[in-house]
Amino acid sequence: MTLVDTPATTTPGGPALAQERRLVTAIPGPRSQELIARKAQAVAAGVGHTLPISVVAAGGGVVVDADGNSLIDLGSGIAVTGVGNSAPRVVDAVAAQLNAFTHTCFTVSPYEGYVAVAEKLNELTPGDHEKRSALFNSGAEAVENAIKIARHYTKKQAVVAFDHAYHGRTNLTMGLTAKNIPYKSGFGPFAPEVYRAPLSYPFRDGGLDGREAAARAILQIEKQVGVENLAAIIIEPIQGEGGFIVPATGFLAALVEWANKNGVVFIADEVQTGFARTGAWFASEHEGIVPDVIVTAKGIAGGLPLSAVTGRAEIMDSAMAGGLGGTYAGSPLACAAALATIETYEQDGLVERAKEIGSVLIGRLNALRTADPRIGDVRGRGAMVAIELVDPATGAPDAALTNAVAKFAHEQGVILLTCGTYGNVIRFLPPLTISDELLIEGLGVIAEGLKQA
Numbered sequence: 217m218t219l220v221d222t223p224a225t226t227t228p229g230g231p232a233l234a235q236e237r238r239l240v241t242a243i244p245g246p247r248s249q250e251l252i253a254r255k256a257q258a259v260a261a262g263v264g265h266t267l268p269i270s271v272v273a274a275g276g277g278v279v280v281d282a283d284g285n286s287l288i289d290l291g292s293g294i295a296v297t298g299v300g301n302s303a304p305r306v307v308d309a310v311a312a313q314l315n316a317f318t319h320t321c322f323t324v325s326p327y328e329g330y331v332a333v334a335e336k337l338n339e340l341t342p343g344d345h346e347k348r349s350a351l352f353n354s355g356a357e358a359v360e361n362a363i364k365i366a367r368h369y370t371k372k373q374a375v376v377a378f379d380h381a382y383h384g385r386t387n388l389t390m391g392l393t394a395k396n397i398p399y400k401s402g403f404g405p406f407a408p409e410v411y412r413a414p415l416s417y418p419f420r421d422g423g424l425d426g427r428e429a430a431a432r433a434i435l436q437i438e439k440q441v442g443v444e445n446l447a448a449i450i451i452e453p454i455q456g457e458g459g460f461i462v463p464a465t466g467f468l469a470a471l472v473e474w475a476n477k478n479g480v481v482f483i484a485d486e487v488q489t490g491f492a493r494t495g496a497w498f499a500s501e502h503e504g505i506v507p508d509v510i511v512t513a514k515g516i517a518g519g520l521p522l523s524a525v526t527g528r529a530e531i532m533d534s535a536m537a538g539g540l541g542g543t544y545a546g547s548p549l550a551c552a553a554a555l556a557t558i559e560t561y562e563q564d565g566l567v568e569r570a571k572e573i574g575s576v577l578i579g580r581l582n583a584l585r586t587a588d589p590r591i592g593d594v595r596g597r598g599a600m601v602a603i604e605l606v607d608p609a610t611g612a613p614d615a616a617l618t619n620a621v622a623k624f625a626h627e628q629g630v631i632l633l634t635c636g637t638y639g640n641v642i643r644f645l646p647p648l649t650i651s652d653e654l655l656i657e658g659l660g661v662i663a664e665g666l667k668q669a
């Protein structure tokens with residue numbers, strides 16, 4: 217629990233947050249317990265929480281609770297605060313926008329911030345073809361719109377998603393999402409014309425290479441759906457919620473090639489992988505693919521709600537005026553935040569920083585794995601890395617061990633997230649502003665948790 221002075225993060229009008237893990241009470245402390253008790257009485261039970269704390273401040277690589285505990289942040293609010301919480305440029309840009317105007321509705325009376333974000337997205341996303349963007353509020357809303365647009369453009373209806381996919385919690389995106397509990401069970405019926413194809417999952421699909429896994433998926437799509445009915449395939453270049461599954465090399469490229477040949481729109485859901493997270497602006501770049509449409513959200517605006525659909529001009533322009541939009545979609549505050557966030561990724565070298573974080577994570581986790589066969593797999597790219605925990609004898613997923621390690625980390629002041637269809641994956645998504653010292657200290661806590669479990 218050392219005190220680290222970089223990177224300094226300021227809270228507006230306040231002092232820099234000490235970059236340290238500091239426990240002054242048990243987790244949860246009395247003030248946090250008070251809030252959690254109020255939550256149970258006021259907030260719907262379906263809105264869960266990972267850690268029972270009451271947050272009062274966050275920045276750099278820490279989250280501070282109402283009892284004065286300072287926790288190491290290895291989650292970034294689920295891959296959102298890549299630039300850190302209350303990143304100085306974001307705070308300044310949003311404050312200035314707040315003072316200028318807060319809302320007009322872009323589809324009533326436009327403003328520059330929205331257009332500037334669209335220009336930036338068109339420039340940064342893979343491919344040098346002509347592009348257009350449309351902005352929304354959440355990842356799920358953007359996914360829904362990507363599919364609306366693909367259907368309108370192709371005049372076809374079917375959509376294929378993949379095993380272990382996560383695309384959101386609205387009706388259409390629940391249907392696209394694979395995992396039943398907690399995302400789908402009892403919430404149906406789901407939208408029609410959604411089909412599922414097998415993924416490339418190198419740790420669990422018997423050594424299929426990327427081309428073979430793609431051929432298996434394509435055959436199933438051709439036989440069970442038919443390209444004449446298929447508007448789009450949607451896939452996360454690295455699956456997030458489903459277990460940080462990195463498909464075998466060549467899998468995504470083969471799907472893109474097939475989609476292009478068959479008049480099927482290829483949609484990359486980069487909501488979790490986007491914006492420097494994987495050590496590239498977008499994870500599609502690692503596989504050299506150019507998606508027809510790319511969906512972004514989470515890391516886009518430093519924590520303000522914003523999402524986007526960016527794609528080939530002819531696809532994006534196919535919907536009639538008035539067909540896309542939303543009261544708050546592309547709010548001026550969120551757009552100001554996004555421009556400042558993108559500037560921060562650029563100016564502070566955070567794409568490079570994500571790679572460095574990745575080598576620290578992969579190096580240390582592989583060392584742990586050598587000594588501990590319960591770590592079946594270490595995988596990921598950049599600052600999006602995971603371990604899959606298994607029974608060493610059978611390879612069966614070990615969700616109980618995963619939960620025990622996460623619980624230990626939480627009690628020791630480390631915010632740690634799990635994921636995976638089988639609930640046996642620990643994922644690392646630190647803010648890109650975390651120091652090496654804090655990151656390594658956090659990993660030490662997880663190593664201790666594995667030892668004690």
Ligand SMILES: *Cc1c(COP(=O)(O)O)cnc(C)c1O
Pocket residue numbers: 353354355356357359382383384385452456457485486487488489513514
């Ligand atoms: C989080 C996520 C979504 C949904 O985004 P929301 O903002 O929660 O609606 C969609 N796709 C992926 C890959 C995600 O990680």
